[in-house]
Amino acid sequence: MGYAVIDSGPSELATVVSCGVVAVPREASNAERLLAIATALDLLIAEHAPRALALERLFFNKNVRTAMLVSEARGIVLLCGARAGLEIAEYTPQEVKLAVTGSGAADKRAVQRMIGLLARLERPITQDNVADAIAIALTHAQHAQLATLVAVAEGR
């Protein structure tokens, strides 16, 4: 599972504070896999004290077995966020592509190029799930900024 911790300012640009993949031993049982994810996430939250947690909202229509395994992990992520009292947001892959590239139909390369620019990365992120995590975090930062702007505009 890819993750990214970003620091977003008032502009569209952001800084990637930490990103990577939660390592799960190949021989781990399903429960051990989920425990590894929870432990890693709790550590990341404790270390970086983020305000919000954003994750991908998925729609499966093909492999139900995969959907179930991914959903188990999603449950863990939601739990860790809720336990830490974080604001939780979910975005579909289309919303992420739209937010990051301006097109909901953008391909992987376009997403990678744009996150390189938005997060001012020195080197491109080639690992798909890490690039996705950064893109989702950037999407949330953008939505949160818009929400703030709307709140300001409405005099809230």
Place this chain on the structure above:
Amino acid sequence: MGYAVIDSGPSELATVVSCGVVAVPREASNAERLLAIATALDLLIAEHAPRALALERLFFNKNVRTAMLVSEARGIVLLCGARAGLEIAEYTPQEVKLAVTGSGAADKRAVQRMIGLLARLERPITQDNVADAIAIALTHAQHAQLATLVAVAEGR
């Protein structure tokens, strides 16, 4: 989500120590729902210090949306069990019916009748998910006893 804590002896009979449903407020978000399940389960595990945790292994082929929501909760259950260092076991509905009634095709009533006998219940359990939880727990008790018997027979 239904749960049951049972105390199983060397015979097929068992005692239900605690059973019920994890209450989740209707207006709860998905993350709050998962948090409620985790909190309730952690409390049950702390209170009763069970040796093992058994849950239903599900195969969905119809509603993927339901499969994903159930899987998120399943992830939480597996995590709580793994965190507490419990032995974790999963049984399909067919395995549960077979273990409890002797037939993998038994209907709900047959299962309810048999758990009433096996767990020496004074009143029948009419709530489906609670009855299922008791049946799953009894199934694991039966499998664990068989495993012990096999170990004894093999001189382990």
